[in-house]
Amino acid sequence: MEPQDDQRLLPSDRGKAFSSPTVLDVSHPIRLVRLFARAALPVALIVWLLSLRDVNVLGMGVFGLVEVLPVAFWAAAALLTFGFCAALLDRRTRDRLYMGYVLALIAMLHATAPIVYGHLSDNWAWKHVSMIDVLLRVGELPIVHDRGLDLYNQWPGFFTLNAAVIEATGIDSALSYAAWGPAVADALLLGPLIIIYRSFSRSRRLSWAAAWVFYTCLWVTQDYFAPQTLTFLLYVTVLAVVVRLLPRARGTPGAARGKAARYPPIGWTLLVLSVVAAITCSHPLTPVMLIITLAALVVPRRNRRTVLPILLGTVVLNLAWDLTVARPFFSANAREMVQGLTQPESNASAGLLDLASATDAHVLVAWTDRALSAGVWLLAALALLFRPSLRRTPLPLLAGAPLVLLALNSYDGEMLFRAYMFSLPAMAFGATALLVAPRPRNWARKLVLPLVLPALFAGFTICYFCNPDGATALYxxxxxxxxxxxxxxxxxxxxxxxxxxxxxxxxxxxxxxxxxxxxxxxxxxxxxxxxxxxxxxxxxxxxxxxxxxxxxxxxxxxxxxxxxxxxxxxxxxxxxxxxxxxxxxxxxxxxxxxxxxxxxxxxxxx
The missing domain is CATH 3.40.50 (Rossmann fold)
Structure with missing residues (x-):
């Protein structure tokens, strides 16, 4: 017998949410919808792959791949999106079909460029490949002060890991797989993401819809072959384990009456701290974000026995690293970091483009990514207002904690984008919880997802595939x-x-x-x-x-x-x-x- 999806969108909406399938009227021919949902996925993948055979990358202008991808690519994207919406209509859709759709989405968004270009295209990713090659040749990352490369020497975890992979597999260089970094990293991120979402709601459909929204709103181009890509994956993984271990508030999924909070098992704690250690030695910003988020999770008293041991271990690991291996960096930048604490407004606006002097292409990309970001933030805030049960989950803390980064430093103009990226896993779920209306009573509400999801896909491609700074620098x-x-x-x-x-x-x-x-x-x-x-x-x-x-x-x-x-x-x-x-x-x-x-x-x- 096929599994039945839990009908509760959110705990406080018991008896309301999804008592009828999302955007589904029982009068609809559900069998036809089910057949379309199952057929659309393989057909979309085939059309997508065929569409990439003869893409003229030399014809790219300021809008990059967006202007040279053939009509068949966009047809495949539309088919995939509407097929996913059809899967959400069917209460009996299995997790593996949802997973197939989301993985296909990741492939379209992040595997298109390496397939079309045929080799690594990102200049910074090339640099990281070179770092790994040097590490393999000389056994360490040399400190070269006049290049700004000493930072890599003080956070070498990412490079050491890749060097170990190359030595273990016998391949020549990270160049052979670096172009696939975004696709692989985002695919691996899916597991921890779903674990977090299932702690917010028992609805499988809501969790998978939120994952779709997350990937189509992750326009911040920080997922290339780089240390921050690895550490963001590990950051979400740590949160998935911690959130899963948290005691549930009354009225939330998995809550047990009279069950006291416990300290996490020693094995789990050591496992989580080993992941934290990998984050600590790989990137300067992500450990700070992890400490801030764990500190936010400690605020509710019921969480403290679970989170405090992990928080204290994370603080100790970071202090030990920062006061030893990374001490030269903090010694050289202490004054600038202190100054950043007094300039939160400047930190937040440092990365924003001055649209008054921007080109038309810059304006289009800037307004698109601003619309995506503001839309997700606004919908997530409204979800907390109109879905009271969400306020009893860790979602508000996970979404709000990254905003503290704006008070710390501008991070070379990137802090606003990093704060958005770290808060997006929680915000995407909140936004989706508002979009997926329980018991839609009219066609306007039933068509929300079929209209919003294609718009998100189009917005992502504008932000991610375009490069107004020069299409010839895209590859x-x-x-x-x-x-x-x-x-x-x-x-x-x-x-x-x-x-x-x-x-x-x-x-x-x-x-x-x-x-x-x-x-x-x-x-x-x-x-x-x-x-x-x-x-x-x-x-x-x-x-x-x-x-x-x-x-x-x-x-x-x-x-x-x-x-x-x-x-x-x-x-x-x-x-x-x-x-x-x-x-x-x-x-x-x-x-x-x-x-x-x-x-x-x-x-x-x-």
Whole structure:
């Protein structure tokens, strides 16, 4: 016999929520709906894969993949979304079908880019691959102060883990799987997410619908191959275990009358703290967020026996790490962190784009991600108002605790986005609880999810697939990769690697052997001098450096400069100046990249 879904949307709505299936009138042909729900998933996956065969990535403009993905891709997305809505109509839908739909959604959102591009495209992910390669070669992450790379040395957990995976599997490099980081991380996140949601409600349908909303609102591009991706996954995993162990308030799922709160089992505590240790040694911000969230969960007295041991263990682990391995970072940034405590408004607005001077593409993306964020926050707040039972769950604490981050620091303009990301698991459930109305009495209420879910999918693609800062910086062509590999294969130890922007594939390869100079990281006066006199400015920047100097120019840099106005000239003009300069000689060239060897006249005379 097929499982029956629990009819309670929320504990206080007993007898109301889902007493009839979500957006379902009993007069509807349920068998036809059930057949559509089961058939739509495989058909959507097949259409999606076929749609990616001939995508012209070179035709991307400022809207990135959104403007080059074929109609078949969007048809597959629509079929998947409406198939999922049909599955929500059927009370007998099994968990495995829900899981299939959500995993297919993750694939469409996060596997499309690596399939279309054919290789790793994110510049920061390339950098992390290079870190791992160096770790495997020399056995440690060298401290290189003039690169800003000493941070990796003080939080090496992510790199150490990947190095262990590479050694255990015998593969050549993390480059072989790094492009799939977002898809794999988000798929692994699904388990802990559902565990948390099932602690809020017994309704399977509400939990899976909330998971769908979560993934389509996770527009913050912090899920690439990076330490924060791993630690966010572990953060949600810790919360899933803790929330599952919490005693239930009266009227909530799993509540037992007269059952006193207990200390968590020793085995569970040690297991959770081992995950906390992995977070602590991998990322500076996530442990702070974990402490804040656990501290919030301690506020209700019934939770203290469960949460306090884990909170105290987390604090001890972080203090031990920060006062030893990570002490150089905190010593160097103590003044800035103290100043951040007095500027919460500045911290919150630091990452917001000034729309007055933005391009049309910037405005579209900015308003879309703001609408998604504000919509989820607003709906979650209204859910707490109109669904009283939610206030007796940990949801308000999990959603509100990350906002404390805004009072701490701007985190280089990213704190608002990180706070949104950490609060999203709870907010997505609250928003969904409001959208999924119990006993919809009219067609307008029954059509809420079929209208909202496609809109969320479209909004996500605008935020995630577009890059108004230059579509050519969204990915690297094979020619660019080939040029970069030639450069690092031929540059002798000690050679200086330079470029106008950091948009160089594998730009940090052998970073312990090759000092680098990136024009975009220089002060504004230096950038202006470089635009007027690239040869002379580069010569002054590398003066005193030993070894040859290589300068790489490629299409991704050109796109970044054209879109952002990083320097007041074009890469083509720079190339023309250098091509006629006696100190520069082309040593490698293909259709998308050029490598110059810079040899000052004085050096040649010596």
């Amino acid at each position: 690297f062509t094979r020619s660019e990769v080939a040029a970069s590999r030639w450069l690092f294969d031929h540059a002798p130890r000690g050679a200086v690697v330079t470029a106008v922007t950091e948009d160089v594939p594998a730009g940090y390869t052998d970073y312990d052997r090759h000092p680098s100079v990136w024009i975009e990281l220089q002060e504004e006066p230096v950038k202006k001098r470089f635009a007027a006199d690239p040869a002379g400015t580069l010569g002054s920047l590398v003066a005193g450096r030993k070894g040859p100097v290589y300068l790489m120019l490629n299409r991704a840099q050109e796109g970044r400069i054209r879109a952002t106005g990083l320097i007041s000239t074009s890469l083509k003009k720079i190339d023309n100046v250098l091509a006629g300069h006696p100190d520069f000689r082309v040593v490698f060239q293909n259709k998308d990249a050029k490598v110059y060897l810079f040899t000052p006249m004085k050096s040649r005379a010596d």
